[in-house]
Amino acid sequence: MRESWHEQFAEAPDVLLKARRGRTVVSVLGVAIGGDQFVVMAGPCSVESEHQLMATAYKVRSAGARVLRGGAFKPRSSPYSFQGLGREGLKLLASARNETGLAIVTEVMAEEDVPLVAEYADILQIGSRNMENDSLLEAAARSGRPILLKRGMMATIGDLLRSAQVVLSNSNANVILCERGIRTFETAMRNTFDAAGIALLKQVTHLPVIADPSHAAGVSELVPALAQIGIAAGADGLIVEVHPNPAEAWSDGEQSMDFPGFTAMMADLEPWIALHDARLHEQNPSEAQCVDLSFAKAVA
Numbered sequence: 001m002r003e004s005w006h007e008q009f010a011e012a013p014d015v016l017l018k019a020r021r022g023r024t025v026v027s028v029l030g031v032a033i034g035g036d037q038f039v040v041m042a043g044p045c046s047v048e049s050e051h052q053l054m055a056t057a058y059k060v061r062s063a064g065a066r067v068l069r070g071g072a073f074k075p076r077s078s079p080y081s082f083q084g085l086g087r088e089g090l091k092l093l094a095s096a097r098n099e100t101g102l103a104i105v106t107e108v109m110a111e112e113d114v115p116l117v118a119e120y121a122d123i124l125q126i127g128s129r130n131m132e133n134d135s136l137l138e139a140a141a142r143s144g145r146p147i148l149l150k151r152g153m154m155a156t157i158g159d160l161l162r163s164a165q166v167v168l169s170n171s172n173a174n175v176i177l178c179e180r181g182i183r184t185f186e187t188a189m190r191n192t193f194d195a196a197g198i199a200l201l202k203q204v205t206h207l208p209v210i211a212d213p214s215h216a217a218g219v220s221e222l223v224p225a226l227a228q229i230g231i232a233a234g235a236d237g238l239i240v241e242v243h244p245n246p247a248e249a250w251s252d253g254e255q256s257m258d259f260p261g262f263t264a265m266m267a268d269l270e271p272w273i274a275l276h277d278a279r280l281h282e283q284n285p286s287e288a289q290c291v292d293l294s295f296a297k298a299v300a
């Protein structure tokens with residue numbers, strides 16, 4: 001790794017790639033994130049009803065998703081907007097897991113809710129607005145559940161890695177990083193998707209990195225292109241918002257894909273994912289060579 005990156009990210013020593021240290025693979029319910037298969041997480045922004053969640057769960061599973069997303073506790077721009085179903089939403093997520101076998105990722109927003117959310121979720125999401133909430137990060141880390149850490153909308157890559165370090169320092173090695181767009185002067189999109197940030201993360205950290213094209217784009221038309229760019233940049237997976245009827249969604253409808261749109265996107269992504277998987281297989285032999293060399297050194 002470039003020497004200046006060691007200096008730049010010195011506050012996050014445990015998340016940095018090191019010689020002879022393998023990449024972190026986060027395993028949940030038989031799904032390996034950061035392993036040799038690309039993983040798609042998909043589902044509604046908010047859990048709204050049993051019908052909405054179940055219909056979406058079955059649909060995203062048949063299109064190839066392996067993890068179901070859905071918010072039960074929602075960070076909203078307005079205090080008057082829908083704030084999520086809370087415990088009721090968590091119960092619906094758990095029954096969707098039981099019925100479909102999909103692992104569940106859902107956001108936890110408050111330290112005091114960590115035990116409740118950890119009881120139902122397979123992966124705890126720390127949202128953009130809470131990326132630097134250290135007491136929440138510590139509590140989430142101590143739950144023992146894997147953490148999906150979303151990049152703050154005004155956070156640098158260094159800030160993101162420092163927050164990951166907080167989780168690792170609290171005895172939880174299972175962190176997945178997520179690029180979801182950052183704020184720039186551009187206003188035509190909800191956020192600016194930082195593809196270079198993904199490429200950089202893949203060079204500096206052993207943690208899995210996924211892309212969220214939905215919150216970056218803010219509109220569903222741009223989601224397939226950003227998904228492709230995320231894969232090309234080296235992401236290990238995607239997290240995508242999908243809703244049975246986006247026009248009626250209680251949150252983030254404009255950026256949510258409908259079922260036909262999501263199914264079509266997944267089919268179109270196949271060659272991109274195949275390229276990603278092939279690239280990983282190419283990298284593996286060189287890793288094997290690394291091991292051989294260290295063995296040769298040890299016996300010399």
Ligand code: PEP
Pocket residue numbers: 045071075126127128129150180215
């Ligand atoms: C979400 O995943 O619905 C969400 C609120 O994401 P972010 O924290 O990236 O805004």
Ligand code: MN
Pocket residue numbers: 045046215241251252
């Ligand atoms: Mn959302």
